[in-house]
Amino acid sequence: MSKADNSVGFDCRQAFADELTALAAADPRIVAVCNDSVGSSNLGGFRKAYPDRVINVGIAEQNMVGVAAGLANGGYKPFVCAASPFLTGRALEQIKADIVYAGFPVVLCGMSPGMAYGELGPTHHSIEDLAWMRATGDLTIAVPADPAQTRAVLRFAAASEKPIFLRVGRHKVPAVMPDDTAFTPGHAHVLREGSDVTLLAIGTMVSRALAAADHLAAEGVQARVINACSVKPLDEALVLTAARQTRGLVTVEEGVLHGGLGSAVAELLAQQHPTPMRMLGVDRLAPTGSTNFLLAHFGLTDDGIARAARELLAGTAR
C-alpha cells in the first residue's frame, strides 16, 4: 500500500490570502485583524494591497477579538487571522460573548490548525478548537479540505451576516474539490460512492480517506467518502442516509475526539439511527513531533483509516 504523501500538495494559506485580497478589492468593508500574524497568516500580499486595512493589534488575542467586534459595530467586515490555538483558546470568552452572543458577522480564521505545528508541542497544537467552537452558540464551523474549498468558504463568509469559524490549513494537501465548489452551511459533499462503509472526513483527512477508499476497493470493499466540511451545522440528512445505506461510519479528523466531528456524528446517530462507528482522532494531548509523525501516531493515515473500516466491517453482520 502506498502512503499518501503530504509533503507535496497545497498550503491552503496561499489560497486563503489570494481570495481574501480579491474579496477585499470588491468590498471596502473587509479588514484583516491579526496578532502579529501577518507572516504566519500569509497576509503580506493583502497588506501590500491594503496597508490601512490590516489591524495588527500585536500579541494580544483577547483585544484582537474584541476589536473585531467593535470594527463590525462600526460597519467593517473583519476577518480575524491568527494561529488557531491562540485565537480559540486565549480568546474563547471573547469569541463567545463579543462575537457569537453579540451576533457580529466576524470571520474567525484559525490558521495552522490541528497538529500543523507538530514539532512545537502541545501548546501550539490546535486540536481542541473544533470542540470549543462547536460548544459555542450559533457559530458556523467550516473545515475546508483543499485550496478550492478554502476559497469557497471565504466567499461564503464574506457575504454572511453571521459569525463563522474556519480552519485554514498549513499542512500541504492535494486538491480534492472542483475549482468551482461552493460552501453551504449544513451541506456535505459525497466524493466517492460506496455501499459497504462510509468514511466521513474533514480538512487534511479528506484526501487520506480517499486514498483509504482506494485500498479498500482493491480488497473488494466499496467505501463511500464524504467531505463533511460544514462541521456545524452538520449535514444530518446526508449522514443519516449514509448510516442507512452502508454498514457503518468511520469519522476522521485532525483534532480531539471529545466534541469534534466524530462526536457530532455520534450524537446524531445515537439519537436517530444507531449505527456502528469508529472515530479516528486524537484522544489526549499529543506528543511533540512532525505533523506526519503525529498523524501516523494516531492512525490518521490512509492505512489507519482503511484498518478502522475493516475492523468496523468485521464487527458488523450484513
Next chain:
Amino acid sequence: MQTTEHPAAPLRLDADALSAWRDRRQTFARADAASRKSALDRSARHLRQQVLHTIHAAGLGHVGGDLSVADILTTLFEGVMTLDPQRPDWEERDRFILSKGHCAAALYGTLAACGFFSAERLAHFAADLSPLNGHPNRNKIPGVETNTGPLGHGLPVGVGCATAAQMAGQAWRTYVVLGDGELQEGSNWEAAMYAAHRKLDNLVAIVDRNRLQQGLPTEETNTLEPLADKWRAFGWQVHEVDGHDTAALYEAFTTPHPGQPRAVIAHTVKGKGVSFMENGVEWHHKVPSDAQYQAALAELGEA
C-alpha cells in the same frame, strides 16, 4: 410601575419619552453652565430613583455600582453624546459601551429616559424571557452597542469602534464605562496599549472609581494605585474628576484630547445618594427590603 405588556414583548420606541428627551437636550444646548448642571443633577436623581424601583421590583441587581455610575451615564446621555433613539443603528451615532455590564439597571433607566423604550418596561428587568437581561444584549435592547457581562470586554470592543471611525474618517466618538475592579482583567491593558498606539483621540474610557469590588475594597484585593500613572504610562491623557460633579464630568467628556485617547478617572462613591448604602461593600448586589426601599427613595427626594 405598571405595564400591560408581556415581559417577553420586544422593546419599542417611546415617542413621549423621546420627545421629552429632545426637549431637554435643546434646553441643555442653550443653557448656561449653572443651569446645565442643575438639569443633569435632576436627571441623575431621577435615574437613581428609577434604579431603586427597578431593583426592588426585580428582587436582584447591582445597586451599589448603579448608584455610583448614575452621574456619568446621565452626563453622557443627557448632555454629551450624539444619538437618535429613532435610529439606534444610525451609522454616525456616538457609541456607548457599559463594560461593567452588571450595572445594567442604570443603563436601562438611562436608555428609557432617552425614549429608546418605555420606562414601564423596566418592571420587566431580569424577568423570564425579558429583553432586559441581567446584562445588556444588543440584539434585544435598542441603544446597547455590544453584549457585556464578563469583565474586561468593553474596552477592546470600544477600541474596535473607535478604530472603525478613525479608518472611515468619521467624527463619531466612543465612550466606554469601566468598573475599577474590572481593571484587574488583563484584556483592558491590551486594549489600552493599542488605543494609544493608534492615537485614538475619539475614544474616552471612564473609570467608575468607587474603590469597592464585589468582595472587598480594590486596594485590599489587588492594588490599582497609582491608577492615573498606569493610564499615563500606557499613553493615555488622564483627567481625574469627582464622578458625581456633573459639570466636571461634562468638561472631561467634551474637552478635545488630540492625538491620544482619554481616560477619565471618575472618583465615585458606591451606593451614592443613599446614606446607608454608601461605601458599603455588601451593597454590591444586595437588594433593599421594602423599608429600605422607602427610606432610600425618601433620601433621594421626590421625582
